[in-house]
Amino acid sequence: MSVQPKPSPRLLTDIVDILSQCVQYEASDVLLIPGEPPILRHDGALFKMPQVSPLSPEDCKRSIFSILDERQRAKFDATGDLDCSFAFKNTRFRANVYTQQFGVAAAFRVIAPGIPTPEQLGISPAVMKLADMSRGLVLVTGPTGSGKTTTLAALIEYINKRKKKHIITIEDPIEFVFQNRQSVIDQREVGQHTASFAQALKYTLRQNPDVILVGEMRDRETIDLAIRAAETGHLCLSTLHTLDAPSTIDRIISEFPLDQRQKLCNVLGNVLVGVVSQVLLPRRDGGRICAREVMFMNSAVSTLLRDDKVHQIRGAIESSGHEGMQTLDQALAFFVQQKVVSLEEALVWARSPQYLRSILETARAERAAQKR
Structure with missing residues (x-):
């Protein structure tokens, strides 16, 4: 019986793909941290996106900055921290962008669609x-x-x-x-x-x-x-x-x-x-x-x-x-x-x-x- 090789981890740097995975997994949060693959939180527990390679500091920063406008980038450059929110495919996210020892990182929180009763x-x-x-x-x-x-x-x-x-x-x-x-x-x-x-x-x-x-x-x-x-x-x-x-x-x-x-x-x-x-x-x-x-x-x-x-x-x-x-x-x-x-x-x-x-x-x- 032949053993199937494990698929190689893929590099996922497009923020659209990352947030799509977050929605697909019904996660409440996603963390982008240099040196780690995207990390999801589901029912309070963290897990790394399966079969995804770690993000380099450059890839991590590029992914995060792709959702920021000029005003937000300027504020982040001045303070090293930024709170913002945005809509993506009918889902709203709250984001906190920050600087840590290896570079730029971010935490995204899914905002429930509509206002719950x-x-x-x-x-x-x-x-x-x-x-x-x-x-x-x-x-x-x-x-x-x-x-x-x-x-x-x-x-x-x-x-x-x-x-x-x-x-x-x-x-x-x-x-x-x-x-x-x-x-x-x-x-x-x-x-x-x-x-x-x-x-x-x-x-x-x-x-x-x-x-x-x-x-x-x-x-x-x-x-x-x-x-x-x-x-x-x-x-x-x-x-x-x-x-x-x-x-x-x-x-x-x-x-x-x-x-x-x-x-x-x-x-x-x-x-x-x-x-x-x-x-x-x-x-x-x-x-x-x-x-x-x-x-x-x-x-x-x-x-x-x-x-x-x-x-x-x-x-x-x-x-x-x-x-x-x-x-x-x-x-x-x-x-x-x-x-x-x-x-x-x-x-x-x-x-x-x-x-x-x-x-x-x-x-x-x-x-x-x-x-x-």
């Missing part, structure tokens, strides 16, 4: 009520790649379909492209339409908005302006890279001098209406699922915040399930009980592994008692 994203009706607020600060938080932008897009589209509002988004870069429905939406991109989040937000307040989306609150000035927007009667939505509601509040407060802490606690008690913190976990049957902590500003949470007892807020969330609230650990425990995710995966993201185990043990004891 709350039902598709598993967003509860209680969370969607945040989009019905006329004023206040709504924060969607979580690690990179947890779907914060997608959740915000679903909230904005909910408003767009139901309310006659003027919505202004400030993004870096623009990912989901909205079509005006009941609302009128202006989308602005940092670096193209404005110099920074803070500058755009400062002038947005003069543009007669009802709803403002700030892609990310990266610094004290942006946080201060977002709070001011919420104080002056606007609904302001934004993101932070925090894992739960208490750490989100602490993150905001930590941006300001210590002598302003009590004042800020009082202000947040007035303007913060909700925090949704989310993580993506692998499902046992393949794919990924989003677990969300949900905090609304009720009287108990507001009192704790005004009294600077942020560390006790988790307890208030745990006991407010009847209002649609839940901690991240409670959300994780539910998925484990439903056999959607494994206990091992849930423990990776648990804020208190001990508390997560106690929820599961209590549930097991209750089921055992019912069988007697």
Whole structure:
């Protein structure tokens, strides 16, 4: 019996071919790194494109630069970093181009076609009520790649379909492209339409908005302006890279001098209406699922915040399930009980592994008692 020789690895340098492969494999991300073949991420795991040769630094740079316009190349040359987005064969991508030790590299993220519905994203009706607020600060938080932008897009589209509002988004870069429905939406991109989040937000307040989306609150000035927007009667939505509601509040407060802490606690008690913190976990049957902590500003949470007892807020969330609230650990425990995710995966993201185990043990004891 003759042995068939393995096919030789092919060199894949055309960005069109690379992104086509990404879409074909239903990958969420693709990495172009000098010295490696294109690397895909599927269901959270990385794998190298099979039978593809490593990219030389020159090929890698050429592939990446082929999608950039002159303005983007000039910005990258000046800073060594670039965020951008673009459309390719009916699929939108977000890209971050950067310089590393061997040359130019890039990370591409697939943006879901269209804007997913709350039902598709598993967003509860209680969370969607945040989009019905006329004023206040709504924060969607979580690690990179947890779907914060997608959740915000679903909230904005909910408003767009139901309310006659003027919505202004400030993004870096623009990912989901909205079509005006009941609302009128202006989308602005940092670096193209404005110099920074803070500058755009400062002038947005003069543009007669009802709803403002700030892609990310990266610094004290942006946080201060977002709070001011919420104080002056606007609904302001934004993101932070925090894992739960208490750490989100602490993150905001930590941006300001210590002598302003009590004042800020009082202000947040007035303007913060909700925090949704989310993580993506692998499902046992393949794919990924989003677990969300949900905090609304009720009287108990507001009192704790005004009294600077942020560390006790988790307890208030745990006991407010009847209002649609839940901690991240409670959300994780539910998925484990439903056999959607494994206990091992849930423990990776648990804020208190001990508390997560106690929820599961209590549930097991209750089921055992019912069988007697």
